[in-house]
Amino acid sequence: METKTKIDISWITLAKVILAVFLIWFLWAIRDILVLFFIVLVIVAALGPLVDRMSKYIPRVLSVILLALIFFAVLTAIGFLIIPPVVHQLQLLAINLPEILSKLGPFFQSVQNSITNYQDTLFNASSQIGKLGSGIYTTTVGFVSGIVAIGTILVLTFYMLLEQESLKKFLHQTFPLAQKEKIFEIAKKIGGKMGGWLRGQFLLMLVIGILDGIALGILGIPYALTLAVWGGLTEVIPYIGPWLGLVPAFLVALTVSPFKGLLVLIAFVVIQQLESQFLTPRVMGKAVGLSPVIIILALLIGAKLMGLLGVIVAVPAAAAVAVIISEWQEIRKMLAS
Numbered sequence: 381m382e383t384k385t386k387i388d389i390s391w392i393t394l395a396k397v398i399l400a401v402f403l404i405w406f407l408w409a410i411r412d413i414l415v416l417f418f419i420v421l422v423i424v425a426a427l428g429p430l431v432d433r434m435s436k437y438i439p440r441v442l443s444v445i446l447l448a449l450i451f452f453a454v455l456t457a458i459g460f461l462i463i464p465p466v467v468h469q470l471q472l473l474a475i476n477l478p479e480i481l482s483k484l485g486p487f488f489q490s491v492q493n494s495i496t497n498y499q500d501t502l503f504n505a506s507s508q509i510g511k512l513g514s515g516i517y518t519t520t521v522g523f524v525s526g527i528v529a530i531g532t533i534l535v536l537t538f539y540m541l542l543e544q545e546s547l548k549k550f551l552h553q554t555f556p557l558a559q560k561e562k563i564f565e566i567a568k569k570i571g572g573k574m575g576g577w578l579r580g581q582f583l584l585m586l587v588i589g590i591l592d593g594i595a596l597g598i599l600g601i602p603y604a605l606t607l608a609v610w611g612g613l614t615e616v617i618p619y620i621g622p623w624l625g626l627v628p629a630f631l632v633a634l635t636v637s638p639f640k641g642l643l644v645l646i647a648f649v650v651i652q653q654l655e656s657q658f659l660t661p662r663v664m665g666k667a668v669g670l671s672p673v674i675i676i677l678a679l680l681i682g683a684k685l686m687g688l689l690g691v692i693v694a695v696p697a698a699a700a701v702a703v704i705i706s707e708w709q710e711i712r713k714m715l716a717s
Contacts, residue, residue: 415686415689415693416529416532416533417536418693418696418697419533419692419693420536420540421571421574422574422693422696423533423537423578424537424540424544424575425571425572425574425575425578426574426575426576426578426579427447427537427541428541428544428571428575430447431447431541434446434447440542441542444541444542447541448534448538462605462609466606466609469605469606470603470606472602472603473603473606479635548564562710566704566707569703569707570699570700570703570704573696573699573700573702573703574696574699574700577695577696577699578696581615581616581695584655584659584660585613585615585616587659588611588622588625588651589608589609589611589612589613589615590612591651591654592607592612592629592648592651593605593608595644595647595648595651596629596644596647599640600636601629601632601633601636601640601644602632602635602636607625607628607632610628610629611625611629612625613625615655616691616695617675617676617679618676619672620676622648622651622652622655622656623652626644626645626652629644629648630644630645630648633645670695670698670699670702674698674702675695675698678694678695678697678698679691679695681694682694682697
């Protein structure tokens with residue numbers, strides 16, 4: 381005899397399911413805002429300890445204002461001193477690409493069939509970077525929305541740094557939970573991981589970019605500034621990054637002479653050893669504590685989901701998830717109680 385199974389779903393259960401679906405939809409609908417706020421949290425986590433130290437000697441508001449002035453000074457220097465020559469060098473590289481590839485010999489003969497594609501890519505890159513530098517005077521919708529996003533991040537970061545202690549007190553009073561100390565301890569660990577990664581990664585990218593630029597400049601390699609910027613940017617990828625930074629510089633150096641190519645190879649290997657043996661252990665330490673494989677996967681997933689914005693938040697998000705996983709037993713106990 382066939383047995384029939386009766387499924388009884390209460391209205392409360394159905395309401396919970398509908399609420400969960402609505403919450404997921406709502407979070408997805410405001411994902412851009414959540415990403416912006418997450419970026420603010422990462423920046424606050426990175427700058428918070430510095431503001432706390434400065435506040436011992438000067439008022440907190442002056443500490444935050446001083447950091448803001450330094451930030452805008454650096455941004456202005458990048459916009460007027462670095463971006464224009466990088467754009468110019470990219471354009472020259474695009475124009476001279478056929479000659480460069482022809483000098484590299486038979487190995488690149490097959491590549492020469494698609495030179496136009498590479499040239500278009502370089503011209504587009506220089507155009508986009510040029511817009512980044514001079515776009516402050518444009519009025520396109522995309523630019524305005526970008527300015528609004530950046531402005532929102534800066535304003536929220538400013539006020540959260542300024543009112544950090546007040547926010548902590550407010551949150552302590554808001555959570556009438558017996559486990560709130562544990563919650564704040566986990567939040568502190570997450571903030572420490574995210575802030576430590578951002579501080580360390582920015583410093584590493586800056587140092588490697590400067591060292592690459594000095595080496596290429598001394599050796600007289602064409603497009604030294606662009607190649608150095610590329611070397612600094614690729615530093616965000618563990619292990620693989622330094623070699624990705626080397627390849628374009630090595631190939632361009634080969635077009636000057638095989639000896640220059642060898643010297644660039646030696647210089648980059650020395651810089652890479654300096655980075656791996658001395659800089660990274662001291663600068664990053666246990667800032668994130670993630671496997672390089674996890675970091676690379678996080679970067680790939682972030683790039684796939686949200687492009688450049690996803691790459692920016694990928695590693696801090698992975699660090700936050702790692703802390704949650706490591707504290708999962710405690711979190712389960714809190715949720716069950």
